[in-house]
Amino acid sequence: MHDADDKKDRPDAVSRRTFLKASGMSLSVPAVLGPRLVRAAGAEVEVFGPGKARLALDVNGTPRTVEVEPRVTLLEALRHDLDLTGAKRVCDRGTCGACTVIMDGKPVYSCSVLAIDARGRRITTVEGLAAGGKLHPVQQAFVDNDAQQCGFCTPGFVVACKAFLDKHANPTPADVEKGLGGNLCRCGTYVGVRAAVMQAAKGGRRG
Amino acid sequence: MAEYKWPEAEKRTLIGKRISRLDGPDKVSGRAKYTYDVSRPGLLHGKILRSPHAHAKIVSIDTSAAEAMPGVKAVLVIQGPGTEIQWAHDEIVGVAAVDEPTAEDAARAIKVQYEKLPHLVDDHDVQKAGASAKPMAEQKEGDPDKALAEAEVVSEGEYGSTVMTHCCLESHGSISEWEGEKNLLVHISTQNVSGIAGQMAGPLGITAGDIRVKQDHIGGGFGSKFGPDRWGIVAAQLSKKAGGKPVKIMLERDAEQAVAGGRPSYYGHVKIGAKKDGAITAWQSETWGTSGIGGGGRPPVPYVLEIPNRRSAHTPIANNIGSSRAWRAPNHPQACVITFGAFEDLAAKLGRDPYDLLMQNIALTGVRKDIYAEELKVAADLMGWKKSWHSRGDKTPGHVKRGLGLAIHTWGGRGHNSNGDLTLQPDGSVELKMGTQDLGTGTRTALAIVVGDTLGLPLEAVNLKIGDNQYPASGGSGGSTTIGGVSSAARRASLDALDQLFAKVAPALGVEPTALEAVGGRVRVKADPGKSLSWAEACGKLGGIPLTVRGANPGPGDLINSGVGGVQMADVSVDTETGRVRVNKVVAVQDCGLVLDLKTAESQCYGALVMGVSYALYEEKVMDPISGRMLNPNMEFYKLAGIGDVGELVVRMMTGKGYDERGVVGLGEPPVISPGACISNAVANAIGVRVPHIPLTPKRVLAALEGRRA
Numbered sequence: 059m060h061d062a063d064d065k066k067d068r069p070d071a072v073s074r075r076t077f078l079k080a081s082g083m084s085l086s087v088p089a090v091l092g093p094r095l096v097r098a099a100g101a102e103v104e105v106f107g108p109g110k111a112r113l114a115l116d117v118n119g120t121p122r123t124v125e126v127e128p129r130v131t132l133l134e135a136l137r138h139d140l141d142l143t144g145a146k147r148v149c150d151r152g153t154c155g156a157c158t159v160i161m162d163g164k165p166v167y168s169c170s171v172l173a174i175d176a177r178g179r180r181i182t183t184v185e186g187l188a189a190g191g192k193l194h195p196v197q198q199a200f201v202d203n204d205a206q207q208c209g210f211c212t213p214g215f216v217v218a219c220k221a222f223l224d225k226h227a228n229p230t231p232a233d234v235e236k237g238l239g240g241n242l243c244r245c246g247t248y249v250g251v252r253a254a255v256m257q258a259a260k261g262g263r264r265g
Numbered sequence: 266m267a268e269y270k271w272p273e274a275e276k277r278t279l280i281g282k283r284i285s286r287l288d289g290p291d292k293v294s295g296r297a298k299y300t301y302d303v304s305r306p307g308l309l310h311g312k313i314l315r316s317p318h319a320h321a322k323i324v325s326i327d328t329s330a331a332e333a334m335p336g337v338k339a340v341l342v343i344q345g346p347g348t349e350i351q352w353a354h355d356e357i358v359g360v361a362a363v364d365e366p367t368a369e370d371a372a373r374a375i376k377v378q379y380e381k382l383p384h385l386v387d388d389h390d391v392q393k394a395g396a397s398a399k400p401m402a403e404q405k406e407g408d409p410d411k412a413l414a415e416a417e418v419v420s421e422g423e424y425g426s427t428v429m430t431h432c433c434l435e436s437h438g439s440i441s442e443w444e445g446e447k448n449l450l451v452h453i454s455t456q457n458v459s460g461i462a463g464q465m466a467g468p469l470g471i472t473a474g475d476i477r478v479k480q481d482h483i484g485g486g487f488g489s490k491f492g493p494d495r496w497g498i499v500a501a502q503l504s505k506k507a508g509g510k511p512v513k514i515m516l517e518r519d520a521e522q523a524v525a526g527g528r529p530s531y532y533g534h535v536k537i538g539a540k541k542d543g544a545i546t547a548w549q550s551e552t553w554g555t556s557g558i559g560g561g562g563r564p565p566v567p568y569v570l571e572i573p574n575r576r577s578a579h580t581p582i583a584n585n586i587g588s589s590r591a592w593r594a595p596n597h598p599q600a601c602v603i604t605f606g607a608f609e610d611l612a613a614k615l616g617r618d619p620y621d622l623l624m625q626n627i628a629l630t631g632v633r634k635d636i637y638a639e640e641l642k643v644a645a646d647l648m649g650w651k652k653s654w655h656s657r658g659d660k661t662p663g664h665v666k667r668g669l670g671l672a673i674h675t676w677g678g679r680g681h682n683s684n685g686d687l688t689l690q691p692d693g694s695v696e697l698k699m700g701t702q703d704l705g706t707g708t709r710t711a712l713a714i715v716v717g718d719t720l721g722l723p724l725e726a727v728n729l730k731i732g733d734n735q736y737p738a739s740g741g742s743g744g745s746t747t748i749g750g751v752s753s754a755a756r757r758a759s760l761d762a763l764d765q766l767f768a769k770v771a772p773a774l775g776v777e778p779t780a781l782e783a784v785g786g787r788v789r790v791k792a793d794p795g796k797s798l799s800w801a802e803a804c805g806k807l808g809g810i811p812l813t814v815r816g817a818n819p820g821p822g823d824l825i826n827s828g829v830g831g832v833q834m835a836d837v838s839v840d841t842e843t844g845r846v847r848v849n850k851v852v853a854v855q856d857c858g859l860v861l862d863l864k865t866a867e868s869q870c871y872g873a874l875v876m877g878v879s880y881a882l883y884e885e886k887v888m889d890p891i892s893g894r895m896l897n898p899n900m901e902f903y904k905l906a907g908i909g910d911v912g913e914l915v916v917r918m919m920t921g922k923g924y925d926e927r928g929v930v931g932l933g934e935p936p937v938i939s940p941g942a943c944i945s946n947a948v949a950n951a952i953g954v955r956v957p958h959i960p961l962t963p964k965r966v967l968a969a970l971e972g973r974r975a
Contacts (some may be wrong), residue, residue, distance in 0.1 A: 067295035073446020129366065143302035147483070148434045150518050156434060174356065184295035193290060201289035204868045208705030209292030210434040210484030216293050235909030242900065244434050244485050245705055246875025248908040 118186030269822025319893025416538025425532030435484020658953025670946025679933025680749020707865030745931025758816025844963030877940020
């Protein structure tokens with residue numbers, strides 16, 4: 059179990075070989091590849107994988123490249139490949155909101171988006187909110203109103219609040235309760251979050 | 266020699282103020298690193314194959330396919346053939362591989378044969394449990410038989426709380442790596458930084474001193490993260506098998522829900538007796554419940570009320586639901602549900618407002634009766650109790666019924682053993698090292714407040730170093746013991762450091778050391794404040810060598826205490842057509858001696874109320890009697906309250922005269938005790954019948970309305 063065999067370090071080798079055998083394709087596939095164009099239903103479509111694919115992502119205004127299997131989620135690509143660990147994996151199936159990021163202006167659960175589907179989208183993570191070392195007004199409002207305890211849900215909540223306020227500049231308390239219902243906190247910071255959203259709404263926001 | 270006490274109110278610069286937590290900016294920006302976020306060079310990912318059966322014997326294990334898989338670096342049989350498994354999701358085989366998907370594939374490729382054995386996952390029926398139910402010795406005070414016979418009013422009812430889970434958002438887990446044969450580095454999500462090494466050393470055959478334990482931030486513990494757990498030991502063993510490479514095992518959500526948490530259930534039949542005038546005289550309870558295969562302890566009933574004549578019998582049920590863990594204020598929330606449910610029903614039977622009945626019987630609360638009386642008044646004002654309360658059953662038309670309920674609680678919270686090293690550097694910088702942890706309760710902030718206030722410095726001047734077992738040992742964060750332990754140790758260290766600093770500085774200012782004080786970033790002569798040195802100038806007199814002072818708890822002076830009260834009231838609406846309960850408002854009035862940071866203290870209470878609404882209405886570990894498995898080991902069907910579910914929450918901390926002079930007392934547990942009871946009572950007040958068990962799900966509410974068991 060201790061060998062440093064290169065092949066053994068490529069976990070994708072088996073699954074790819076198995077897949078290719080099953081699909082009757084050639085075995086001469088490089089470890090990482092871009093999409094192949096396959097004609098299907100009268101159109102050229104891109105086919106990735108099953109090995110690692112090189113994906114171009116636009117994260118926090120910067121073009122980034124990751125090499126991941128097509129089954130890898132945006133959350134794991136951000137955390138594992140880009141070291142953006144603010145978004146958390148908690149429920150791992152689109153319930154709790156701890157992995158929330160903004161994609162083309164909309165909050166999404168990054169545990170439920172494949173990295174491959176995030177190509178060409180503008181992705182903003184919690185790390186992208188503070189500009190020039192200064193906290194975003196939403197972040198400052200979370201600090202001021204102690205809208206955090208253990209802090210594990212906080213990055214997802216902050217991002218969800220930012221996306222919510224972008225669409226609801228002057229929310230009512232009822233709007234807040236509805237709009238932020240997709241994020242769960244275990245320590246129970248909702249009173250602080252409610253106050254933080256209202257402070258950030260009043261204080262004006264920067265995109 | 267310093268005088269070890271807290272500063273007078275008018276001299277406090279930071280203590281008791283409303284201060285934002287120090288690590289807030291790190292947490293809102295994603296910079297705060299949790300164990301789950303830690304990556305190490307050459308990191309391997311571990312996964313665990315778990316038992317699908319609640320009770321079974323392992324017949325055979327075949328790991329060959331997993332071992333042959335590319336990318337798999339270590340496979341470890343955790344429980345081998347012949348082992349009897351006592352709960353589903355128990356650990357069978359661990360694997361470590363180059364990435365998570367490969368580790369998952371490998372775990373899936375392992376073949377285990379089991380011989381299934383009969384299981385029990387029910388905890389509602391003592392009769393059905395048969396030999397798994399083992400009655401404990403009865404507890405008795407006074408003459409309950411006589412008192413019940415002579416009572417003019419006796420109320421009888423059933424009350425209880427089902428098993429729930431901790432549901433930490435950061436699951437349990439760690440990263441272990443070996444440096445050579447005997448040195449282990451462990452990053453672990455824990456409430457017990459100083460206590461982990463001692464628990465890992467034995468199973469790994471090394472000495473505790475060779476284990477380094479680190480943690481910056483923890484994503485929730487609530488009583489469930491004091492040990493390395495079997496998976497923590499397995500990660501270290503897998504790492505060893507893989508040549509020392511770091512192995513990370515964070516539990517999957519299903520395992521987190523199924524085996525890494527669990528608050529014991531307690532149910533009870535209660536008879537409570539009183540005179541016609543309302544004087545409560547008698548209590549009798551037969552309780553039962555489970556904490557898994559161990560059966561569990563007993564709930565402290567009657568709770569808070571020292572009813573003179575009382576008998577309590579308890580029967581633990583040992584079953585196959587998985588073991589339980591300490592859950593925030595262990596056993597108190599459940600005891601509170603049973604006791605104050607019975608109390609509220611008695612009040613209804615007497616035709617009395619429970620507020621008045623409690624005030625009448627306030628002497629039964631013992632030494633804290635004056636605190637409870639004061640807190641009841643404050644809470645009633647904040648709730649508008651006297652204006653809104655009605656006798657049992659909302660008689661207004663319509664299918665939505667409204668009601669009020671109350672409960673009270675208590676907790677100890679004396680500070681644990683704690684040590685800290687405070688260093689004053691010749692350049693004036695200040696550093697505190699302590700092997701404690703901040704669970705999100707605000708421990709970091711409180712420490713900086715104590716040191717800053719004592720040394721006359723701003724918060725930012727204090728460089729805090731916690732979360733490492735190489736720092737002076739401090740107790741685990743459980744039972745609300747942290748704040749008393751760390752704050753008193755930090756206060757003593759700071760006072761001693763000032764003493765030594767003043768001795769060095771005094772000659773320069775031409776006075777005796779006792780004539781000096783540290784205020785506003787300066788060391789000055791008390792009687793002549795114009796004569797002073799800046800803090801940095803003063804530290805320059807240390808002679809070029811840092812001054813390090815050890816502070817400890819316990820230690821001299823009355824800085825801490827034990828024992829708090831606490832009153833909560835709830836206002837709910839119940840839809841009698843759907844059975845849905847909505848919390849309109851909860852009021853919490855809480856004392857905890859001297860409050861160090863009002864802002865984070867209030868956050869503790871708000872958080873406890875949210876958690877309380879959540880367990881009162883939604884949270885239940887649902888077991889499948891057929892498969893013996895948890896049916897909702899996830900977050901879709903294990904429900905946590907969301908931001909729109911908790912209603913208006915009002916918190917009032919009792920501070921000032923009569924409270925501050927008690928010293929520091931823990932706060933984490935007490936406010937989470939009463940919500941279940943006061944919300945359950947409010948529902949009974951609204952709909953006119955008791956819903957016996959929490960969570961108060963629509964199914965249970967409708968069943969109670971129809972007069973049948975849920």
